[in-house]
Amino acid sequence: MEVTITVNGTAHTLDLEPRQLLVHVIREQLRLTGTHIGCDSTSCGACTVLYDGTPVKSCTLFGVQADGVEITTVEGLLTAAGLDPMQAAFKEHHGLQCGYCTPGMMLVGKALIEENTSPSDDEVRTAISGNICRCTGYMNIVTAIQAAAAATTDAPANA
Amino acid sequence: MLPSSFEYHRPTTIDEALELLASLGDNGKVLAGGQSLIPMMKLRFAAPAHLVDINRIGGLDSIEEVGDELHIGALVRHKQLARSELITSKYPMIAAAAPQIADPLVRNLGTIGGSLTHCDPSGDLGAVMLAANARVALKSKDGEREVPVTEFLADTFQSSIEPNELLTEVRITSPTGAYGGTYLKLERKVGDYATVAVAARLGMANGSIGVAGIGLTSVGLTNIKATAAEEALVGQAPSQELFAEAGRLAAAAASPVSDVRGTDAYKRHMVEVYVRRGLTRSAELAGVA
Numbered sequence: 001m002e003v004t005i006t007v008n009g010t011a012h013t014l015d016l017e018p019r020q021l022l023v024h025v026i027r028e029q030l031r032l033t034g035t036h037i038g039c040d041s042t043s044c045g046a047c048t049v050l051y052d053g054t055p056v057k058s059c060t061l062f063g064v065q066a067d068g069v070e071i072t073t074v075e076g077l078l079t080a081a082g083l084d085p086m087q088a089a090f091k092e093h094h095g096l097q098c099g100y101c102t103p104g105m106m107l108v109g110k111a112l113i114e115e116n117t118s119p120s121d122d123e124v125r126t127a128i129s130g131n132i133c134r135c136t137g138y139m140n141i142v143t144a145i146q147a148a149a150a151a152t153t154d155a156p157a158n159a
Numbered sequence: 160m161l162p163s164s165f166e167y168h169r170p171t172t173i174d175e176a177l178e179l180l181a182s183l184g185d186n187g188k189v190l191a192g193g194q195s196l197i198p199m200m201k202l203r204f205a206a207p208a209h210l211v212d213i214n215r216i217g218g219l220d221s222i223e224e225v226g227d228e229l230h231i232g233a234l235v236r237h238k239q240l241a242r243s244e245l246i247t248s249k250y251p252m253i254a255a256a257a258p259q260i261a262d263p264l265v266r267n268l269g270t271i272g273g274s275l276t277h278c279d280p281s282g283d284l285g286a287v288m289l290a291a292n293a294r295v296a297l298k299s300k301d302g303e304r305e306v307p308v309t310e311f312l313a314d315t316f317q318s319s320i321e322p323n324e325l326l327t328e329v330r331i332t333s334p335t336g337a338y339g340g341t342y343l344k345l346e347r348k349v350g351d352y353a354t355v356a357v358a359a360r361l362g363m364a365n366g367s368i369g370v371a372g373i374g375l376t377s378v379g380l381t382n383i384k385a386t387a388a389e390e391a392l393v394g395q396a397p398s399q400e401l402f403a404e405a406g407r408l409a410a411a412a413a414s415p416v417s418d419v420r421g422t423d424a425y426k427r428h429m430v431e432v433y434v435r436r437g438l439t440r441s442a443e444l445a446g447v448a
């Protein structure tokens with residue numbers, strides 16, 4: 001089935017088998033391997049992508065369902081100007097160790113600060129509660145997302 | 160994990176979907192949020208030959224009051240339910256349950272229609288809708304039938320929907336007067352299914368309890384409506400003794416089994432505790448405690 005999926009701003013017309021999961025399309029067809037497969041059973045959030053801005057588990061969505069949809073993966077955070085404030089904050093605040101959960105954490109963080117410009121500890125913890133981290137103990141992830149929120153709010157609109 | 164092959168259909172109107180379901184019969188399956196069906200297909204517990212994706216059908220995602228009823232569209236996502244102003248202001252039992260379902264990523268996709276049709280005894284909305292005396296609207300090419308949720312949740316993973324039918328809407332009679340409700344869920348961690356959960360609500364009429372609803376999660380082959388407990392409450396003045404009695408009756412209606420989440424005795428005890436607490440909280444919200 002022919003579909004057009006916009007990934008990180010670039011439209012891709014692809015011929016997909018309906019049973020291909022979105023995560024496989026992203027990793028194997030588009031070769032964007034920043035989106036990880038952890039549990040492959042809808043439980044860990046390592047495969048999180050933004051589906052028209054909403055975080056979803058790409059291991060539990062068929063590629064054909066993304067026809068006409070804008071998908072953002074972790075690769076889409078990087079701009080010509082450099083790291084996204086979310087990436088910069090994770091780097092600055094040690095929000096990652098092995099990095100396996102990090103793409104999902106950052107994308108969930110992006111979606112959160114989009115609608116809540118200064119989330120409390122509890123609000124961040126609720127937002128990331130579908131994403132498992134086996135390394136950090138979450139403290140620095142929470143700090144990093146809050147720092148990114150502050151950096152995004154403080155930045156001049158035309159920056 | 161790759162599901163077996165299937166043909167994918169994406170209707171944009173209800174009529175088109177009903178036409179497809181009628182012609183596909185047993186070979187067709189509706190795809191809503193996919194948060195139960197896709198995991199089942201990946202494990203090859205389900206291998207439908209055709210999927211009818213209803214996500215692009217407009218008009219199935221509204222939450223509105225029509226006359227004296229609340230209508231919730233089949234495609235209303237758990238997140239939407241949790242955030243709806245109408246729900247949070249007037250339907251406290253649903254408002255308490257929605258943010259406790261699964262995790263935020265699953266809630267972004269999972270739907271009320273999918274939850275009920277999936278008929279998982281550990282599903283949270285099944286207990287809520289039993290306590291609410293909800294009805295579901297089932298449409299087919301031949302027309303529409305309205306089925307009480309008590310009948311719809313027929314058996315474990317087996318609703319009473321026919322292959323040619325689409326669940327389009329969940330309907331509830333809106334509360335009048337002093338009213339309260341809540342959903343108490345015992346879970347090991349966020350995103351886990353309930354060890355035990357209880358949906359409870361109370362509506363007052365002339366100083367005594369006019370309507371009562373109690374639904375149980377994860378303690379039987381389906382979600383359970385604790386009918387004897389409900390009947391014991393109606394017509395009585397709210398009191399701790401009455402709520403404790405309702406708790407005992409609800410625990411007697413439960414048939415939990417021991418598993419990794421706890422022993423049957425523990426679960427039965429927690430039903431009793433949660434029914435008592437849920438009714439107490441409902442009475443507080445109704446302003447009668």
Ligand SMILES: Cc1cc2nc3c(=O)[nH]c(=O)nc-3n(C[C@H](O)[C@H](O)[C@H](O)COP(=O)(O)OP(=O)(O)OC[C@H]3O[C@@H](n4cnc5c(N)ncnc54)[C@H](O)[C@@H]3O)c2cc1C
Pocket residue numbers: 041042043188189190191192193194195196197198233234259260261262265268269270271272273274275276277281282283284320324325326327350351352353
């Ligand atoms: C990690 C995880 C944790 C979860 N935890 C919980 C939890 O704690 N509590 C809980 O209640 N649920 C939980 N769920 C399940 C979740 O709520 C699902 O979203 C829900 O059960 C199914 O809804 P869906 O829209 O995703 O349905 P789908 O998966 O798309 O469909 C489920 C079934 O319903 C049928 N169907 C769907 N919509 C219709 C319709 N309108 N008409 C006819 N048939 C239809 C499908 O054909 C299929 O048989 C969890 C899921 C996951 C992955």
Ligand code: FES
Pocket residue numbers: 036037038039040041042043044045046047048057058059060
């Ligand atoms: S890989 Fe998708 S949720 Fe774990």
Ligand code: FES
Pocket residue numbers: 095096097098099100101102132133134135136
């Ligand atoms: S940094 Fe290793 S899993 Fe989160």
